[in-house]
Amino acid sequence: MLTFRNVSKTYADGTRALAGISVEVARGEILALVGGSGCGKTTLLRLAAGLDTASGGTIRLDGEVLDRPHPGVGLVFQEPRLLPWLTIAQNVGFGLADLSAPERVRRVAHALERVGLAEHADRWPRDLSGGQQQRTAIARAFVAQPKVLLLDEPFSALDAVTRQDLHGHLLGLWAETRPTIVLVTHDVGEAAVLADRAVVLRPKPGRIHDIFAIATPRPVDPDANASTTRQLRAALGASLRASG
Amino acid sequence: MAAGLTDTAEADGREAPASGLPLRGDRVGRAVLGLLLPLGLAIGWEIAVRGGLAQGRLVPPPSRVLATLSDLAASGELWLHVQATLVRVASGFVLGAGLGIALGAVTGTLPLARHLLDPAFQALRAVPSLAWVPLFILWLGILETPKVVLIGVGVFFPVYVGVSGAIASVDxxxxxxxxxFRLSKPALARRILLPAVLPATIVALRTGLGLGFLFVVAAELMGASEGLGYLLVDGQQFGKPEQILAAILTFALLGKAADTILVVLTRPLLRWQDVARDIL
Known part of the structure; x- marks a missing residue:
């Protein structure tokens, strides 16, 4: 269980990015963080990843406080952030240095197969499209088999078709080990397709506006999903209006 | 459908010659192109001297320079001078580049070291390196040590600045x-910082190597009994311009060869780079 308890973040210049965020994410749940820009979505994710420290409150994973990068927590950034001097396979296996070589090779091969990049294993990141690079980044995070996977708008720079394709890859990978996923997105449609619940944030400072259960079974039926998307969109609109 | 396929094939066919320009990918062609100007000038001067249009006393024609070079080579003298110069450049390069990389890495990664050392190094860098010559002679005598140290100083600064700057600007x-992925500090240095700064470090090493050759001349001019710099001084004192030009030509060849060796040795490390060089 991933627990945010009264989490706040104030930057050194006095900017209040987050205030009083409390939410529990069940094991294996996919939680979407939805909100306009500047409502602290990415900040919250960076706190959970241990890249930044909270000014108040705690984030715990199964009772353990998360205040630095944790082996059970993986993160996919907004941009792929592949290491340009490593091949695609080496990038995917980057976090597996502790494993034996055969085990690492096996896991990397499986992950690449899973995201449809097996034939690109030995190519450089520069040779791949944006969508393929982001798939590599997702595989790199999944292959370490974290309990919690944090995704920071990983699809925002991609076109609609590629994005849908990646949703499929993400759910496919998720189904294998069922990690808890926290997905930051500003796209309510994406939240409705991928998540079990959506937390709508409002800005200045970032705080929870509303929490929605998304009761659509997977694989998602776009029509059944439409009403959830509408509801979420309305809530997001209200949150944006509330913030002026 | 079939028509579409044909169109595509034709389009490809039309593109093919465009990408086959002699300037693209044709290494021999590029090498020939690079030789055109120097060869043209050399041949032109040779013709001018032989045709009696010029005396060629102060600027000897290529044939005389080459003859001098081959005489020096045949007597074994050339190899003695080349060896002396190369040993000095290599020693100075290892000294300067080694210190430059080490101190550049320290000041690039540790803020305390940066605040402590960098201002002093930047001030020293502003001193023209040749200004150290009298001091080095006083301190270290006139034998090999001051020469190697002077070359080391010349190599040190571009390498130091390149490495510390590259580390400070790692993404x-x-x-x-x-x-x-919870890398330890040493693992972070080895797996991220080192590969990230490698391209800039190699450029800095190439600059340093070039300066090494610049400074070996200065070092050998300040007093040497062998070395290509000595050949220069000797040629000046005894009025042998062909010997001076032979030494200059040897410097050019050695410098270019050393740079090429550095590039070839380091190329496998930079295969991953996505550079514009090949398409410009």
Whole structure:
């Protein structure tokens, strides 16, 4: 269980990015963080990843406080952030240095197969499209088999078709080990397709506006999903209006 | 459908000659192109001297320079001078580049070291390196040590500046990838910082090597009994311009060869780079 308890973040210049965020994410749940820009979505994710420290409150994973990068927590950034001097396979296996070589090779091969990049294993990141690079980044995070996977708008720079394709890859990978996923997105449609619940944030400072259960079974039926998307969109609109 | 396929094939066919320009990918062609100007000038001067249009006393024609070079080579004298110069450049390069990389890495990664050392190094860098010559002679005598130290000083600064600057400008986003995977400091240095700064470091080493050759001349001019710099001084004192030109030509060949060796040795390390060089 991933627990945010009264989490706040104030930057050194006095900017209040987050205030009083409390939410529990069940094991294996996919939680979407939805909100306009500047409502602290990415900040919250960076706190959970241990890249930044909270000014108040705690984030715990199964009772353990998360205040630095944790082996059970993986993160996919907004941009792929592949290491340009490593091949695609080496990038995917980057976090597996502790494993034996055969085990690492096996896991990397499986992950690449899973995201449809097996034939690109030995190519450089520069040779791949944006969508393929982001798939590599997702595989790199999944292959370490974290309990919690944090995704920071990983699809925002991609076109609609590629994005849908990646949703499929993400759910496919998720189904294998069922990690808890926290997905930051500003796209309510994406939240409705991928998540079990959506937390709508409002800005200045970032705080929870509303929490929605998304009761659509997977694989998602776009029509059944439409009403959830509408509801979420309305809530997001209200949150944006509330913030002026 | 069939028509579409044919169109595509034709389009490809039309593109093919365009990408086959002699300037693209044709290494021999490029090498020939690079030789055109120097060869043209040399041949032109040779013709001018032989045709009696010029005396060629102070600027000897290529044939005389080459003859001098081959005489020096045949007597074994040339190899003695080349060897002396190369040993000095290599020693100075290893000294300067080694210290430059080490101190550049220290000041690039440790803020305390940067605040402590960098201002002093930047001030020293502003001193024209040849200004050290009298001091080095006073301190270290006139034998090999001051020469190697002078070359080392020349190599040190570009390498130091290049390495510390490269480390300071490593993409924070890539460092965060290392943090997410909980790399220890040494692992972060080895797996992220080192490969990230490698391209800039190699450029700095090439600059340093070039300066090494610049400074070996200065070092040998300040007093030497062998070395290509000695050949220059000797040629000046005894009025042998062909010997001076032979030494200059040898310098050019050695400098270019050393740079090429450095590039070839380091090329496998940079295969991953996505550079514009090949398409410009």
């Amino acid at each position: 924070r986003k890539l460092v965060e990838v290392g943090r997410i």
